[in-house]
Each structure stands twice: as C-alpha cells, then as structure tokens.
Amino acid sequence: MTWESVIGIEVHVELSTESKMFCGCAVDFGVEPNTNVCPVCLGLPGALPVPNRRAIEWIMLIGLALNCEVTERSVFHRKNYFYADLPKGYQISQFDIPVCHDGYLDVTVDAETRRIRIERAHMEEDTGKSTHVGHGGRIHAAESTLLDFNRSGVPLVEIVSRPDIRGAAEARAYAQGLRAVIVELGVSDARLEEGSIRFDANVSIRAVGDEVLGTKVEVKNMNSFRSLERAVDYEIERQIAVVETGGELTQETRHWDEEAGVTQSMRTKEGSSDYRYFTEPDLVPMVMSAPWVDEIKQGLPELPANRRDRYSKAGLDADLAGVLSSSPAEIRAVYETATTAGANHRRAANWMVGEVTAWLRRTGTDPAELPLDGPQLAELVEIVDEGHVSSSAAKEVLEGVLSGEGQPRDVAKARDLIQISDVSALDEIVAGVLADNPEAVDSYAAGEQKVIGFLVGQVMRESQGKADPKLVNQLLREKLS
Amino acid sequence: MLHEVTIAEAGKRLRTGEVSSSDLLDAALERASRTEAQLHAYLTIDRDGAREAALVADADLEDGIDHGPLHGIPVALKDNMCTRGVETTASSQILAGYIPPYDATVTRKLREAGAVIVGKTNLDEFAMGSSTENSAYGTSYNPWDISRVPGGSSGGSAAAVAVGSAFAALGSDTGGSIRQPASLTGVVGMKPTYGTVSRYGLIAFASSLDQIGPLSRSVEDAAITLEAIWGHDPLDATSYAGDYPKPSAALSNGVSGLKVGVVKELAGDGYEPAVESAVSAMVDGLSDAGATVVKVSLPTFDIALSAYYLIAPAEASANLARFDGIRYGHRGEGATTETLMARTRAEGFGPEVIRRVLLGTYALSAGYYDAFYGQAQKVRSAIQEDFVRAYQDVDVLVSPTSPTVAFEAGARVDDPLAMYLSDICTIPSNLAGHPAISIPIGLDTQNLPIGFQVMAPALGETIMFQVASAVENLADFAERPILEEVAS
Numbered sequence: 001m002t003w004e005s006v007i008g009i010e011v012h013v014e015l016s017t018e019s020k021m022f023c024g025c026a027v028d029f030g031v032e033p034n035t036n037v038c039p040v041c042l043g044l045p046g047a048l049p050v051p052n053r054r055a056i057e058w059i060m061l062i063g064l065a066l067n068c069e070v071t072e073r074s075v076f077h078r079k080n081y082f083y084a085d086l087p088k089g090y091q092i093s094q095f096d097i098p099v100c101h102d103g104y105l106d107v108t109v110d111a112e113t114r115r116i117r118i119e120r121a122h123m124e125e126d127t128g129k130s131t132h133v134g135h136g137g138r139i140h141a142a143e144s145t146l147l148d149f150n151r152s153g154v155p156l157v158e159i160v161s162r163p164d165i166r167g168a169a170e171a172r173a174y175a176q177g178l179r180a181v182i183v184e185l186g187v188s189d190a191r192l193e194e195g196s197i198r199f200d201a202n203v204s205i206r207a208v209g210d211e212v213l214g215t216k217v218e219v220k221n222m223n224s225f226r227s228l229e230r231a232v233d234y235e236i237e238r239q240i241a242v243v244e245t246g247g248e249l250t251q252e253t254r255h256w257d258e259e260a261g262v263t264q265s266m267r268t269k270e271g272s273s274d275y276r277y278f279t280e281p282d283l284v285p286m287v288m289s290a291p292w293v294d295e296i297k298q299g300l301p302e303l304p305a306n307r308r309d310r311y312s313k314a315g316l317d318a319d320l321a322g323v324l325s326s327s328p329a330e331i332r333a334v335y336e337t338a339t340t341a342g343a344n345h346r347r348a349a350n351w352m353v354g355e356v357t358a359w360l361r362r363t364g365t366d367p368a369e370l371p372l373d374g375p376q377l378a379e380l381v382e383i384v385d386e387g388h389v390s391s392s393a394a395k396e397v398l399e400g401v402l403s404g405e406g407q408p409r410d411v412a413k414a415r416d417l418i419q420i421s422d423v424s425a426l427d428e429i430v431a432g433v434l435a436d437n438p439e440a441v442d443s444y445a446a447g448e449q450k451v452i453g454f455l456v457g458q459v460m461r462e463s464q465g466k467a468d469p470k471l472v473n474q475l476l477r478e479k480l481s
Numbered sequence: 482m483l484h485e486v487t488i489a490e491a492g493k494r495l496r497t498g499e500v501s502s503s504d505l506l507d508a509a510l511e512r513a514s515r516t517e518a519q520l521h522a523y524l525t526i527d528r529d530g531a532r533e534a535a536l537v538a539d540a541d542l543e544d545g546i547d548h549g550p551l552h553g554i555p556v557a558l559k560d561n562m563c564t565r566g567v568e569t570t571a572s573s574q575i576l577a578g579y580i581p582p583y584d585a586t587v588t589r590k591l592r593e594a595g596a597v598i599v600g601k602t603n604l605d606e607f608a609m610g611s612s613t614e615n616s617a618y619g620t621s622y623n624p625w626d627i628s629r630v631p632g633g634s635s636g637g638s639a640a641a642v643a644v645g646s647a648f649a650a651l652g653s654d655t656g657g658s659i660r661q662p663a664s665l666t667g668v669v670g671m672k673p674t675y676g677t678v679s680r681y682g683l684i685a686f687a688s689s690l691d692q693i694g695p696l697s698r699s700v701e702d703a704a705i706t707l708e709a710i711w712g713h714d715p716l717d718a719t720s721y722a723g724d725y726p727k728p729s730a731a732l733s734n735g736v737s738g739l740k741v742g743v744v745k746e747l748a749g750d751g752y753e754p755a756v757e758s759a760v761s762a763m764v765d766g767l768s769d770a771g772a773t774v775v776k777v778s779l780p781t782f783d784i785a786l787s788a789y790y791l792i793a794p795a796e797a798s799a800n801l802a803r804f805d806g807i808r809y810g811h812r813g814e815g816a817t818t819e820t821l822m823a824r825t826r827a828e829g830f831g832p833e834v835i836r837r838v839l840l841g842t843y844a845l846s847a848g849y850y851d852a853f854y855g856q857a858q859k860v861r862s863a864i865q866e867d868f869v870r871a872y873q874d875v876d877v878l879v880s881p882t883s884p885t886v887a888f889e890a891g892a893r894v895d896d897p898l899a900m901y902l903s904d905i906c907t908i909p910s911n912l913a914g915h916p917a918i919s920i921p922i923g924l925d926t927q928n929l930p931i932g933f934q935v936m937a938p939a940l941g942e943t944i945m946f947q948v949a950s951a952v953e954n955l956a957d958f959a960e961r962p963i964l965e966e967v968a969s
Contacts, residue, residue: 045563
C-alpha cells in the first residue's frame with residue numbers, strides 16, 4: 001500500500017512587545033528570575049488583566065501577512081488547568097472567536113509550490129518557566145522545581161495550519177516560510193533554540209486516495225528546523241510501520257528525542273483534557289474596526305515571497321533571489337540603494353550574498369554595523385564594469401572599503417589596483433612581448449588562435465597584473481592581424 | 482453620641498473644629514472595643530495605621546488641605562479588598578497571613594479622599610454566603626439580636642456600620658452581598674452600576690457580577706462614599722469610561738412625577754408578612770408623596786436565582802484556581818505538584834467554597850456546558866431584556882431587599898437552598914449589571930430591621946438615590962440597635 005502523510009502545524013510566537021500582554025511588566029529575559037513581575041502576572045488575589053494594544057495590532061499584522069481575515073469582534077476565553085507555572089490556574093487565550101482566521105502560506109519544495117491553508121491565529125499569554133532540579137532536569141523524580149515568572153504573561157500568538165502539509169520536507173518549508181514572515185514583520189525574536197518561536201506538528205497517515213484522516217499524533221520538542229524535519233519524518237515512518245505490522249495507532253502526544261532520533265510517548269492522560277473554556281469576564285470583546293484593520297494593513301512590509309518574485313523579475317536567478325530575499329534587512333538595503341542608483345542587479349546581489357556576507361561572518365560583525373553603503377556598492381560594481389579594476393582586484397578593493405580605507409575608487413588607487421587601460425601605456429609592453437616570443441607569433445599566423453591566451457598572460461605578467469586583460473586581448477589581435 | 486452621627490454631620494463638626502479626625506477614630510475604636518466580643522464584625526483592626534491616618538487628616542485640615550467629604554472619616558473595608566501591608570484573607574484559611582503588596586483601587590481612592598481605614602471586616606469566605614457564617618475566622622452576629630446573623634456576605638461591614646465602629650464601610654455585592662446584610666442590620670447598602678467602581682484589588686468571586694459599594698447610616702452618606710470610590714480605572718478593563726452621574730446633588734428632589742414599579746414576582750410565598758406590609762406601606766407613602774405607582778411583572782425573575790447559581794460558581798471555579806499553594810497563602814504537604822495543590826485546596830477552602838467550585842467546574846464541563854452555563858447566560862440576557870421592557874414604563878423598580886428579617890445563626894447552615902433564597906430579591910440587579918440600594922424602613926415586632934430595595938437602570942444612580950432619599954425621609958428610621966455592652 002502507498003501511504004501519504006497528513007500534517008498540520010501549530011506555531012507559538014512570542015511577541016517582542018515592550019510590555020507583557022496584560023500588565024506593564026517588561027518583556028525581557030536577560031534579567032534575574034522573578035524580577036519582571038507584578039500582581040497581575042503573578043496571579044495575586046484581586047489583580048486584573050488589561051490588554052496590550054500593541055500586541056493586538058501585531059497579531060493583526062501577522063494575520064494580514066498570512067492572508068487571514070481579521071475578526072471584527074473577537075473574544076478572550078479562559079483555558080482552565082492547573083500547573084505550577086500557570087499562576088492564575090487558567091490561561092487567558094481564545095476559543096471560538098480568534099482575532100484572525102482563514103489565511104494561507106505558499107510553500108515551495110523541489111520547485112513545486114503548494115498552498116497551505118491557515119485555520120486561525122489567536123492571541124494568548126505565555127506561562128512562567130519551570131526548571132526541574134536534580135535527576136537530569138526531568139519532572140519525575142526531580143528533587144525540586146524552580147519557578148520563574150518573568151515569561152508569565154508574555155504575549156503569544158498561536159498560528160494553526162490546516163492539515164494540508166504532506167511530508168517532512170514540506171513541514172520544514174512551511175515552518176521556515178512562516179518564520180521568515182514573522183522575522184520580516186519584526187514582531188518577534190523568532191529564535192527556535194530559545195523558544196521564542198515553537199513548532200508542534202500533528203502527524204497522521206492514510207492510504208493515498210483516502211479521504212478520511214488517520215489517527216493524529218502530536219509531536220513536540222523540536223528546537224531546530226532540522227529536528228522538525230527529522231521528527232516528522234521519523235513519526236511518519238513509525239506510523240507506517242505500526243499500521244503495516246497490524247498494529248493500531250493511539251491518539252497521543254509524543255516527544256522528539258533529538259539525541260536518540262526518535263519520538264517517545266509522553267505520559268498519556270486518561271481521556272482528553274477538558275479545559276472548560278468560557279468567556280474571560282475580566283475583559284471586554286476586542287473590536288477590530290475596518291479603519292483600524294486598514295491602518296495596520298498600510299504598515300505591512302514587503303514579505304519574503306513577494307520580494308523573491310521582484311528580485312527574479314529584476315534578473316536574479318531563483319537561487320540568488322531566494323538567498324538575497326531572506327538575507328538580513330541591512331544587506332538588502334545596501335543592494336536596493338545600489339541598484340536604484342543604477343548598479344547591475346546580478347552583480348550587486350552577488351557581492352552582497354557572497355563576499356560581503358562572508359566578510360560579516362568571518363569578522364563576526366552584526367549586519368547592522370556593516371561599514372558599506374549603497375553608493376559604495378554601486379561604485380564598486382561600476383569600476384569593475386568600466387574595466388578600471390579587475391574582478392579579483394575588486395575583492396581587495398572591497399576589503400579596503402570594509403576596513404574603512406575610503407571610497408572604492410580611492411582604495412583602488414591607494415592600493416595600486418587600477419588596471420592599465422591606457423592604450424599608449426600598453427602598446428609598449430605588447431610590442432616587447434611580441435618581440436620576445438617570435439614562435440608564438442608564428443603559431444598564431446599559422447592559425448593557432450589559442451596561443452593568444454599565452455601572450456595575454458605574458459603581458460599581464462609584465463604589467464604586474466594591472467593591465468586590462470580585455471584591452472590586451474584586443475591590442476594583441478590588432479598587432480597580429 | 483459621636484459614633485452615631487452621619488458622615489455629613491461628622492464632616493461639618495470636623496470643619497468647625499468641634500471634633501478632630503482622631504476624636505472620630507477614638508469614638509469608633511471605643512465602640513469596637515465594647516462590641517467586638519459579641520459581634521465579631523472585624524477580622525483586623527489596624528489601630529496604628531488608622532491612628533496615623535487620623536493625625537495626617539487633622540494636620541492637613543489645619544493646614545487648609547481638605548480632601549473632600551470623606552476627609553478624616555473612619556471607614557471599614559470588607560476583607561476581600563486588598564490593603565497594602567495589612568493582612569487580607571477574604572475570610573479564608575487559604576489566605577491566612579497573606580499581606581498584599583498593593584492597594585486595591587478603592588483602598589487607594591479612600592486614602593486619597595482622606596478617609597481613615599479602621600480595619601478589615603468579616604465576610605463569608607470569598608463572599609460566598611448570605612449570613613457571614615461561612616467565615617474561616619468565626620461568625621459575625623447581628624447587633625439587633627446577637628443570636629441572629631447580620632446577613633452576608635458583607636455582614637461584618639454591615640454590623641460595624643450599624644453599631645458605630647465605622648462611620649461607613651465598603652462591601653462587595655455579587656448577588657446581594659451589600660444590600661441583604663444592610664437590610665438585616667438596619668443600614669443603607671448600595672450596589673452601583675457594574676463597571677463604575679473598579680474591581681482592581683477586589684479578590685474575585687464572580688467577575689461579571691462583583692461590584693463594590695458603600696454601606697452607611699444614611700442615603701446621603703452612601704452617595705458621598707460612592708462618589709469617592711467610583712470613576713474610570715485603567716487597571717480594570719471592564720471599568721466604565723464615560724460620564725458619571727452626580728447622585729449627591731439630587732437627594733432632595735422628591736418623587737413627585739416619578740413612576741415607581743412594584744415588582745410582582747418579588748412577593749408572596751416565602752415573604753414574611755411584616756416585610757410585605759412594611760414594603761406596601763412604603764409604596765403607599767411614595768404614592769402619597771406624588772409618585773405614580775404601578776405593578777410591573779418581570780417573569781424572568783423567577784428563574785434568576787437558578788441562572789445565578791450556575792454563572793457565579795462557574796466564574797468562581799476559575800477565579801479561585803489561583804489559590805494553589807505555590808506562590809502565597811496556605812500550602813498543603815505533597816510529594817508531587819498535584820497532591821500539593823489538591824491538599825492545599827482541600828485544607829484551605831471551607832465547605833461552601835468547595836461546593837461552589839465543584840458546582841461551577843461541573844457547569845463548565847464538556848458535555849454540560851450548553852445545558853448549564855450556556856443556558857444560564859441565555860436566562861441572563863432574558864432578564865436584561867425584561868428590565869429594559871420594564872424601564873420603558875417606570876423610572877425605578879421597588880421590592881423588599883430580603884424576603885425575611887435576620888434569621889437565627891445556624892438556622893440555614895445545613896440547608897444551602899434556603900440560604901440561597903435569601904438573595905432572591907437582589908440577584909436580578911447583579912445579572913443585569915444595574916444599580917440597586919437598600920434603605921431601612923422599620924422594625925418588625927421582634928425589633929428586627931426591614932429593608933426596602935430601589936432598583937434603577939444602568940447609570941441610573943441619580944434617580945435611584947433621589948427615590949432612596951424620599952424613602953428614607955418617609956420611613957424616618959431613627960432606631961439604633963441596643964446592644965448590651967460587654968467590656969472586652
């Protein structure tokens with residue numbers, strides 16, 4: 001039998017607003033535990049939540065970027081459960097009326113683009129953080145648990161896809177595409193390893209052609225795109241193996257064990273948990289008026305997918321367009337300014353994703369600190385196009401510019417990298433080389449065209465590499481004809 | 482006696498220099514020391530804090546700084562309102578020793594108004610009850626007859642105001658918890674329009690119903706106190722942000738030309754004859770004073786109690802989930818988080834709280850939600866519609882506040898349903914979010930007070946107080962409880 005996987009992904013995004021979702025505490029994790037706390041996010045008796053307007057604007061922004069509808073009147077609910085790091089005994093979340101619904105994200109795997117529908121994006125608050133001490137940090141048999149409520153009440157957006165994803169590679173592409181959108185919007189640090197963006201996958205399998213969905217397994221604890229892909233891949237294979245050996249799948253939550261490379265069943269609860277959702281009586285409904293939604297829409301930046309299309313149309317090949325469009329904003333800004341000033345798109349892009357990016361990595365420089373601006377890149381491209389500097393010498397020019405030695409032309413001069421493009425200056429060298437190599441001249445006359453390469457090389461050597469090879473070639477042909 | 486004067490009167494004497502705030506405080510504390518052994522109105526008396534506040538109030542007044550009508554007035558707070566640095570328990574074992582790090586908005590506003598906070602009054606645990614017998618720290622008693630309850634859940638506040646150990650007090654009213662004890666102790670008790678008094682710092686019972694309001698010895702004092710504590714609060718997302726009425730300005734306007742509706746459903750079986758006759762005499766009095774009186778039927782009132790006992794426990798089941806022993810309050814022993822939490826709650830909550838948490842949890846459970854909580858919300862909407870319909874024809878609605886006078890302590894403890902019926906007249910206003918006030922109008926043959934309730938539409942405080950003031954004048958209720966003083 002041929003199987004297909006049916007996958008839905010739930011994404012939690014921690015918003016990097018200045019203050020928490022329902023109180024004025026700072027969103028900042030680089031501080032002592034339990035210092036960014038107040039009566040509200042500690043769940044002290046009598047404290048009340050007041051929603052963060054910025055967070056609501058940001059979830060609208062996320063929804064609009066994912067082609068969602070924004071609900072006109074959205075409601076908060078209480079999701080009730082007991083946990084030590086859940087201070088109120090309920091999480092303020094949303095149930096049946098989320099802020100955003102019915103969107104999509106297009107993902108491309110192996111040149112095939114598919115549309116993954118997004119069911120909803122809703123607003124909620126994060127919990128505190130438990131640290132289990134002793135016995136390898138596992139809750140069972142831990143000696144004690146430390147609680148840090150700095151994260152309690154941080155705004156969280158949960159984005160739920162429809163089960164439209166097929167296969168582990170597409171799951172990864174969806175996750176990466178979604179993260180790229182979040183990064184572009186600037187609404188979250190979106191760091192997987194730190195948990196500011198978290199992906200859970202609902203995986204099931206069915207025989208190709210079946211309409212009915214199979215038993216769903218939720219897979220958690222993937223903290224890189226690679227582990228997401230591996231976990232989903234493993235889970236699909238595991239489910240196929242279970243079914244093909246006559247076994248039965250159970251609806252459960254499984255934990256991805258990165259080291260062992262397997263998913264493991266978490267303690268299964270009796271039945272499904274009942275969160276007893278009901279409308280949060282401490283809050284009034286959020287009303288997202290049409291003018292407000294329009295205002296947010298105006299603030300939407302260009303999204304990675306649109307930018308890739310624009311770059312392709314400007315003449316970049318698919319790979320280059322893809323790499324550049326997901327490069328840091330500062331890298332793209334230099335490219336944009338240079339090309340607006342007339343620089344060749346492909347060459348400008350190549351510099352930025354190639355040498356410039358490599359230099360940043362090599363020197364450990366933050367892109368925001370990049371000591372190269374658009375006009376400088378345009379000048380660099382121009383002096384190569386004009387033949388003043390060879391492609392290889394241009395790398396040295398760039399090095400000089402990045403080291404703060406000045407404008408590209410000045411650096412080229414100062415470093416003595418200007419090509420000899422003056423015919424009279426070259427004439428003499430060319431004449432000398434021809435005089436010194438009569439055999440080569442003869443061979444050329446006899447029809448051996450390729451010997452010209454040898455002669456060009458001799459001229460270059462005589463000029464210590466500064467001759468413009470194109471011009472040398474031209475001069476030699478003139479002299480030999 | 483100084484402890485018996487109204488806030489309005491005390492304020493006059495303060496400003497003529499006849500008395501000081503410290504004198505008023507002395508009178509209240511002296512009264513407390515003579516009555517607390519019998520009444521147990523207070524859980525905490527903050528002598529030092531009150532003394533200091535009184536001295537500041539006196540010094541300010543001497544310097545010409547006048548914070549308004551509550552300046553220098555000793556008041557009490559129900560112990561479910563947070564007071565920074567002063568133990569706040571909501572009468573629950575689970576909060577024994579809990580000292581809030583912040584003031585409730587009402588506490589802050591009282592301080593800013595120059596009031597002197599005498600202490601924290603007893604209540605039914607988490608405001609769940611109608612007799613103040615559900616307190617983990619002991620029952621409060623009624624100053625008119627110490628074998629009887631003062632009503633609840635704000636029974637401590639009511640008893641303190643009735644006996645003069647505070648000039649006014651704040652209570653909270655979720656289903657009648659200000660008005661019913663006011664009625665049973667012969668004082669004025671008022672529940673404002675939902676959203677007009679901030680709930681920030683009020684330990685929640687049922688968030689969509691809870692509202693803080695004043696208990697006082699006169700209608701005017703209630704208006705004065707209300708105007709000091711209400712107003713928009715950015716810390717409460719349900720706080721009303723529009724214009725507020727000014728009821729204290731309309732007290733002497735009389736009832737001539739007003740239409741008063743007598744609620745047909747709040748009479749008959751279960752209503753004591755003395756209560757019914759006192760109420761109907763007052764209705765006649767209003768008519769004689771120029772009001773047009775009509776009978777009004779609000780059929781949904783018959784099912785209000787059932788809806789209330791689903792909605793309030795449902796919200797409470799979530800509101801009380803934070804008491805888990807992890808961050809504050811009582812902590813039970815347990816090797817796992819689950820047992821620690823379960824034991825904390827089993828040990829820390831009293832039987833009525835556990836009953837309501839279970840009831841609410843059940844009402845919200847998958848498979849029962851639609852039948853219980855969902856249905857109750859529909860009834861709530863129907864009650865609101867009933868009110869809207871009634872207010873097309875009348876300005877205010879009137880009824881008894883409580884079907885009975887104060888009952889014997891212990892009489893209803895084992896019969897929760899009988900206890901729940903105590904709030905039958907008061908619950909509809911909570912479900913609608915409307916204001917309502919109870920005014921004492923007389924005593925029955927056993928010398929127990931009877932209360933008269935005036936209800937008004939949302940933000941209808943001005944007309945409500947106008948009628949309440951007329952009721953007060955007609956009743957001319959001047960009796961005070963005669964409590965045999967026992968030196969403590």
